[in-house]
Amino acid sequence: xxxxxxxVWAALAVLPGIAAAxxxxxxxxxxxxxxxxxxxxxxxGQLMLVDLGGASHxxxxxxxxxxxxxxxxxxxxxxxxxxxxxxTGVARVQDDYVVQWGDATRPPPAGLVAHPPAEYERTLxxxxxxxxxxxxxxxxxxxxxxxxxxxxDRAAGSAWLAHCYGMVGVGRxxxxxxxxxxxxxxxxxxxxxxxxxxxxxxxxxxxxxxALDTLPRGSAALGFYAQASERTPILRVRLASELPPGxxxxxxxxRTGTPAFSAYVQARxxxxxPFYVRPAGGVDLCNVPLPVRRMNF
Amino acid sequence: xxxxxxxVWAALAVLPGIAAAxxxxxxxxxxxxxxxxxxxxxxxGQLMLVDLGGASHxxxxxxxxxxxxxxxxxxxxxxxxxxxxxxTGVARVQDDYVVQWGDATRPPPAGLVAHPPAEYERTLxxxxxxxxxxxxxxxxxxxxxxxxxxxxDRAAGSAWLAHCYGMVGVGRxxxxxxxxxxxxxxxxxxxxxxxxxxxxxxxxxxxxxxALDTLPRGSAALGFYAQASERTPILRVRLASELPPGxxxxxxxxRTGTPAFSAYVQARxxxxxPFYVRPAGGVDLCNVPLPVRRMNF
Numbered sequence: 001x002x003x004x005x006x007x008v009w010a011a012l013a014v015l016p017g018i019a020a021a022x023x024x025x026x027x028x029x030x031x032x033x034x035x036x037x038x039x040x041x042x043x044x045g046q047l048m049l050v051d052l053g054g055a056s057h058x059x060x061x062x063x064x065x066x067x068x069x070x071x072x073x074x075x076x077x078x079x080x081x082x083x084x085x086x087x088t089g090v091a092r093v094q095d096d097y098v099v100q101w102g103d104a105t106r107p108p109p110a111g112l113v114a115h116p117p118a119e120y121e122r123t124l125x126x127x128x129x130x131x132x133x134x135x136x137x138x139x140x141x142x143x144x145x146x147x148x149x150x151x152x153d154r155a156a157g158s159a160w161l162a163h164c165y166g167m168v169g170v171g172r173x174x175x176x177x178x179x180x181x182x183x184x185x186x187x188x189x190x191x192x193x194x195x196x197x198x199x200x201x202x203x204x205x206x207x208x209x210x211a212l213d214t215l216p217r218g219s220a221a222l223g224f225y226a227q228a229s230e231r232t233p234i235l236r237v238r239l240a241s242e243l244p245p246g247x248x249x250x251x252x253x254x255r256t257g258t259p260a261f262s263a264y265v266q267a268r269x270x271x272x273x274p275f276y277v278r279p280a281g282g283v284d285l286c287n288v289p290l291p292v293r294r295m296n297f
Numbered sequence: 298x299x300x301x302x303x304x305v306w307a308a309l310a311v312l313p314g315i316a317a318a319x320x321x322x323x324x325x326x327x328x329x330x331x332x333x334x335x336x337x338x339x340x341x342g343q344l345m346l347v348d349l350g351g352a353s354h355x356x357x358x359x360x361x362x363x364x365x366x367x368x369x370x371x372x373x374x375x376x377x378x379x380x381x382x383x384x385t386g387v388a389r390v391q392d393d394y395v396v397q398w399g400d401a402t403r404p405p406p407a408g409l410v411a412h413p414p415a416e417y418e419r420t421l422x423x424x425x426x427x428x429x430x431x432x433x434x435x436x437x438x439x440x441x442x443x444x445x446x447x448x449x450d451r452a453a454g455s456a457w458l459a460h461c462y463g464m465v466g467v468g469r470x471x472x473x474x475x476x477x478x479x480x481x482x483x484x485x486x487x488x489x490x491x492x493x494x495x496x497x498x499x500x501x502x503x504x505x506x507x508a509l510d511t512l513p514r515g516s517a518a519l520g521f522y523a524q525a526s527e528r529t530p531i532l533r534v535r536l537a538s539e540l541p542p543g544x545x546x547x548x549x550x551x552r553t554g555t556p557a558f559s560a561y562v563q564a565r566x567x568x569x570x571p572f573y574v575r576p577a578g579g580v581d582l583c584n585v586p587l588p589v590r591r592m593n594f
Contacts, residue, residue: 095507096462096586118574135432137579165393165487174571190462190487190584194568194577210392210514217507271491274471277415280491282434284581287487289393 024272027264031291034260039252039293040147047240047251048080048203050101052090054232058211061249062168063292064203067146068161069119072170072200075112075181080237082109084182089231090215094223096189099212100171101234104182115177120197121160124152129159130256132265134282138162138193142285144256148204149285151196161201164191164286168203188213191286206251206292250295264291321569324561328588331557336549336590337444344537344548345377345500347398349387351529355508358546359465360589361500364443365458366416369467369497372409372478377534379406381479386528387512391520393486396509397468398531401479412474417494418457421449426456427553429562431579435459435490439582441553445501446582448493458498461488461583465500485510488583503548503589547592561588 025033048062066073079085085102092100108114129152131143139151142162149162161167168186172179179200186205205212215232218225225231240248254261269283322330345359363370376382382399389397405411426449428440436448439459446459458464465483469476476497483502502509512529515522522528537545551558566580 095510120575134434137431137433137581137584138577176574191581193581193584194565194573196577197575198573213392214511214513216511268491276491276495277473278417278494280435280493284434284488284490287434287490 025263025267026271026273027267030260030264030267031254031293034254034258034264034291038255038258038260040255041295042206042251042253044241044243044248044250045077045239046203047249048076049236049238049240049243049249050085050234051236052211052232053235056211056214056232059208060205060211061207061251062203063206063251063253065148065161065201068122068148069170069200069202071113071116072119072179072181072202075116076184076202077239078109078111079181080239080242083237084109085234085237087233087235089228089233090212091218091231092185092222092224093188093212093215093217095217097187097192097223098185099188099215100183100185102171102183104171104180106182108180108182112180112182114180116180116200118176119200120176121153121158124154124157124159127159128257130261132283132285132288134269134284136285138196144261144288144290147253147256147290149288149290151193151285160197162191162285163187163193163195163201164204165189165289166205166209167201168205169195170200170202172199186212191284193286204290206253207294252293252295254291256290261291264288320571322560322564323568323570324564327557327561327564328551328590331551331555331561331588335552335555335557337552338592339503339548339550341538341540341545341547342374342536343500344546345373346533346535346537346540346546347382347531348533349508349529350532353508353511353529355505357502357506357508358504358548359500360503360548360550362445362458362498365419365445366467366497366499368410368413369416369476369478369499372413373481373499374536375406375408376478377536377539380534381406382531382534384530384532386525386530387509388515388528389482389519389521390485390509390512390514392514394484394489394520395482396485396512397480397482399468399480401468401477403479405477405479409477409479411477413477413497415473416497417473418455421451421454421456424456425554427558429580429582429585431566431581433582435493441558441585441587444550444553444587446585446587448490448582457494459488459582460484460490460492460498461501462486462586463502463506464498465502466492467497467499469496483509488581490583501587503550504591549590549592551588553587558588561585 050060088103090101141152170179171183270279347357385400387398438449467476468480567576
């Protein structure tokens with residue numbers, strides 16, 4: 001823990017381009033005004049499209065994170081190609097915690113790595129990190145890297161994805177190498193950061209999370225549904241790259257190393273909208289939703 | 298920020314009665330084994346029962362916090378007595394943020410304080426605080442008092458309720474004294490701690506939050522419903538003390554100053570269930586749900 005964090009933060013209080021004049025721009029205004037160069041297009045091969053049946057018939061869009069969990073993401077791509085998620089369902093909805101879908105009991109498709117390595121953290125080497133100079137209850141340091149919220153241990157030279165709202169991980173049994181990717185979960189509540197470095201995170205929901213978050217909670221242990229009939233069916237799962245070019249959704253995520261992103265974080269930490277009588281002066285890692293935008297409709 | 302926090306925490310690593318023998322009890326097991334003296338019965342006059350119509354016909358149970366916002370809570374009791382919440386509805390559901398209900402445009406009942414003081418914090422004097430020795434991005438210190446999660450500023454001699462999942466607050470307009478209690482909100486996502494000390498918190502949902510959390514998100518700005526017809530109706534709101542004794546639900550909350558609660562917090566921070574390969578060694582204030590239990594059914 002760096003005891004000078006608040007000092008570092010204070011030094012960021014006035015960023016280039018963010019004048020101190022009132023009224024200061026809100027986080028939403030900063031995102032709206034961010035230049036094109038502040039945005040990065042998510043490759044179509046990293047967009048996982050989950051089409052739900054049930055009452056909503058909604059689509060959930062997931063951005064995959066091959067830079068953090070390459071073996072697991074490769075597995076998920078194999079599972080998508082084999083249509084292994086289709087005609088499974090959402091089997092678990094635990095309030096303020098996670099939803100879970102898929103079926104790890106099906107025969108695995110060819111090439112699936114049944115026991116992937118525990119990709120719970122990665123090396124800091126080659127990773128450009130934008131630190132968030134705030135204390136954190138779970139990690140020695142926190143920040144953002146490649147558009148993701150991360151915990152950081154500089155002494156150990158490692159970084160890991162953080163269990164913030166919307167993050168997607170790989171369900172597993174007790175042994176750490178037992179999650180193939182055939183069952184996935186998403187965080188729908190207060191960030192369960194105790195799971196960091198205990199399970200592989202592989203992406204995050206960038207659109208449609210409310211289609212999962214509004215599902216009825218399961219009444220059995222851990223929020224599993226007591227009856228299979230309660231499960232919301234999963235009709236179709238594709239990578240955007242599998243679709244004809246004209247049908248591919250295009251999404252951009254804000255680059256976390258840009259002045260626009262720093263201004264956004266700073267505004268999240270020091271809200272100066274007229275509503276606020278006392279800006280917090282700080283912000284939790286998981287209270288900085290990574291800005292995304294859809295580029296076609 | 299106390300740079301010795303992790304050291305303080307380490308000193309708590311072995312608590313009386315929590316043997317180091319494996320397998321260590323889980324948080325759920327600690328709660329189940331807590332003695333009767335670790336629990337406090339919530340007075341019936343502090344239980345607000347909100348009966349929803351719509352598809353669910355569910356009850357939401359709120360514990361009020363008169364020790365932190367006495368004028369606002371007195372207002373809410375007047376509003377309940379005048380049936381001012383009845384036949385209003387849930388007007389706003391913003392994903393990962395708040396739900397909001399009530400109607401501040403109705404004529405106020407007799408005795409309502411139209412402009413209550415900004416009860417955003419209270420004195421530390423006379424308040425027994427159980428510190429949570431963890432760093433926090435929002436407050437100089439955090440902990441628990443009278444069964445509530447609190448931010449603490451010892452230098453200023455003040456404490457305040459924290460915007461954790463399920464906490465209930467009073468909607469207001471831009472001026473700080475404009476929330477009478479006729480419109481309330483509840484947190485349904487990642488703790489929006491930036492609201493701490495900017496708005497009056499008056500309680501928390503102890504049962505039935507999923508009846509609100511699963512409502513469709515509103516499509517208008519800030520998650521308001523575009524059409525009044527989308528609102529889930531509120532059929533009836535009572536204090537439990539208004540009901541005949543035989544119909545009153547009885548709830549207990551764990552006393553935050555007890556060894557059982559300390560053991561629970563410690564287990565939340567250092568998960569030793571077989572699933573965990575790396576206990577976090579820390580826990581966020583809002584990742585310590587305050588244990589409650591219903592005593593009659």
